[in-house]
Amino acid sequence: MRIRRLPGATLLGVFLASAVSAEPLHDAAQEGDAAKAKALIASGADLDGRDEALSTPLHVAAFLGKADVAAVLIAAGANLDARDGFGGTPLHAAALGGDLATVTLLLEKGARVDSVDHLGGTPLHAAAFAGVGPVVELLIARGASASARDRNGSTPLAIAAGRKNEAAVVALRKAGATE
Numbered sequence: 675m676r677i678r679r680l681p682g683a684t685l686l687g688v689f690l691a692s693a694v695s696a697e698p699l700h701d702a703a704q705e706g707d708a709a710k711a712k713a714l715i716a717s718g719a720d721l722d723g724r725d726e727a728l729s730t731p732l733h734v735a736a737f738l739g740k741a742d743v744a745a746v747l748i749a750a751g752a753n754l755d756a757r758d759g760f761g762g763t764p765l766h767a768a769a770l771g772g773d774l775a776t777v778t779l780l781l782e783k784g785a786r787v788d789s790v791d792h793l794g795g796t797p798l799h800a801a802a803f804a805g806v807g808p809v810v811e812l813l814i815a816r817g818a819s820a821s822a823r824d825r826n827g828s829t830p831l832a833i834a835a836g837r838k839n840e841a842a843v844v845a846l847r848k849a850g851a852t853e
Contacts, residue, residue: 737767765780794823805839805840
């Protein structure tokens with residue numbers, strides 16, 4: 675089987691989508707059950723526990739756009755800079771998942787907009803891959819570098835154009851990005 679090199683956050687998405695968690699807090703994040711998450715936290719659940727993909731519950735909530743659960747986790751002290759097995763942060767996961775509310779929440783709570791995963795990808799690379807124009811615009815407005823290159827030399831614009839993600843291409847070109 676040949677594995678194509680994709681942005682690290684993309685690999686995170688593949689694993690999150692197929693992972694079966696043995697951790698109740700991960701399950702609450704996946705289900706979007708904020709009340710269950712609060713109860714588990716109150717009973718001592720590990721906020722930064724890892725699943726099979728080395729993702730934390732915040733990675734799971736972020737990728738799936740469960741902003742209410744993400745807010746509960748962050749308020750309880752979840753690590754905004756936690757790294758999954760590919761070096762991606764919860765902001766990488768949220769950008770790939772494409773939920774504007776979750777990306778906004780993470781940025782407002784202090785997530786680093788230009789964090790880099792193991793393949794050199796930033797959250798903007800992940801958003802460009804996902805093709806969600808408003809997320810791309812928000813990341814750029816919050817200081818993401820539209821000219822950042824990953825380890826393959828790809829810019830967010832090159833990734834968006836290669837995937838024919840027109841909304842992301844338009845947002846990146848508007849910001850002056852080049853391939």
